[in-house]
Amino acid sequence: MQYTTSYDYNRRGDLVKVTDHAGNMTTMSYDLLSRKIGMVDPDMGAWQYQYDPAGHLVAQQDGRGWWLHFTYDALGRLTARRRDSVAGPLVATYSYDAGLKGFLDYSRAYDDSGAIVEVEVQVVARDDRYQVTEKRWLVPNAGTFRMAYGYNAGGQMTSIQYPADNNDGLGEVVQRGYDTVGQLESVVSLQDGTRFLDQVTYLATGQVAQLRLDQGTNGATLDFTYQAGSLRLDEKKASSGGGSAFDLQHLTFAYDNGGNITSILDARNGGQKQCFGYDWLDRLTSAFTGNTDCSAYSG
Known part of the structure; x- marks a missing residue:
């Protein structure tokens, strides 16, 4: 069975529609500055987005009809998120510059009562x-x-x-x-x-040729080969510490002349091949699996 996902764009290059193999469509709309102002998703529902003159996202409405509003400081950094309106209950706050100028000091999240309910992250020190x-x-x-x-x-x-x-x-x-x-x-x-990464071997060009994760039967060895000239990844293989060669993974990659991945062959998964199509601007337009011969796909 073949599953295909297709992608459509407008003349400005904005992604406007994604269609899965079952015909379910997610559509997006944009303003004249290519900012996303609307989205209709089969799972998430209809969303809309609003911006200020500087281009910051200031409000969004989700598929449930709930609004979330965003405020920023003079440098365009996010300082707060609020529900319902710009003066509504706080959802989260962000603080900067107390430790070092230009850096986030902490972020906090709140429940309906105003109590902190999520993890507060603090930067204690910098060098x-x-x-x-x-x-x-x-x-x-x-x-x-x-x-x-x-x-x-x-x-x-x-x-x-x-x-x-x-x-x-x-x-x-x-x-x-x-x-x-x-x-x-x-x-x-x-x-x-414990040696989480036990050893890495590099090519003279800097690419990873092999790396060993951990040691013994719980470890794994990953091998990478590259195409001559372009140095694009050609094969990726993985073997378990106590298993046979490439018993975990064996992927082979193919590319078009523009360097886009056109297929990934999974030898460890019944020879399944993932295939990808692009338009003349190298934008992804289709992706499908199940057919071992990508050239058989006619759109």
Whole structure:
């Protein structure tokens, strides 16, 4: 059985219709600035969107008829979301600049009574490069969780320290290792020695040729091959630590002259082939599976 999804665009390149294999259609409408102002979805219902003169989304109505309003500061950063109207009950707030200028300090979400009901995320500290070195999550009725991050001189993350408990404590450290040219080569727990990423092999052109996840029978090895000249991904294979070659995955990719993926052959799933079609502007117009010969699709 063949399943096809088609995509239609207007002259400005806006996606205006998506039709699935059963004929269900999702349609979108836009203003003269190509901003989406309406959507009708079989599952989500009819939505509409409104913008201010600066192009910020200021209101949206969902398929239930509920309105959500958005406010922004002078720099165009989202500061609040409210229900029903611009003065309605708060849904969420966002605060900036208290720690460092230009950065989010925290976000909060509220219930109908105004109480915080969702996780509040706080940026506790940053380094001289403004990279986050410590973050805190305040979870209502569950506690406070903290994480810490380390970086090397090149700005790459070298460690992540995870919460030890729900009382703001720090626990397990997972370390990231890099080779001499800055390519990731390992991810290891300093707590018990677990090697989440055991080894990575790169080609001279920088693409990943092979990587090993964990060790032993619970691990997996992923192999990647690339097309000569274009260096596009040609095959992706995955083998389990205790299994036979490519027992987890074996995908083969094909492309058109513009570099768009035209098919993905799944050898581990009965030879199923996913096929993709494009218009002359390289916009996706169709996607289907089930037919092993993409050339047989006539539209």
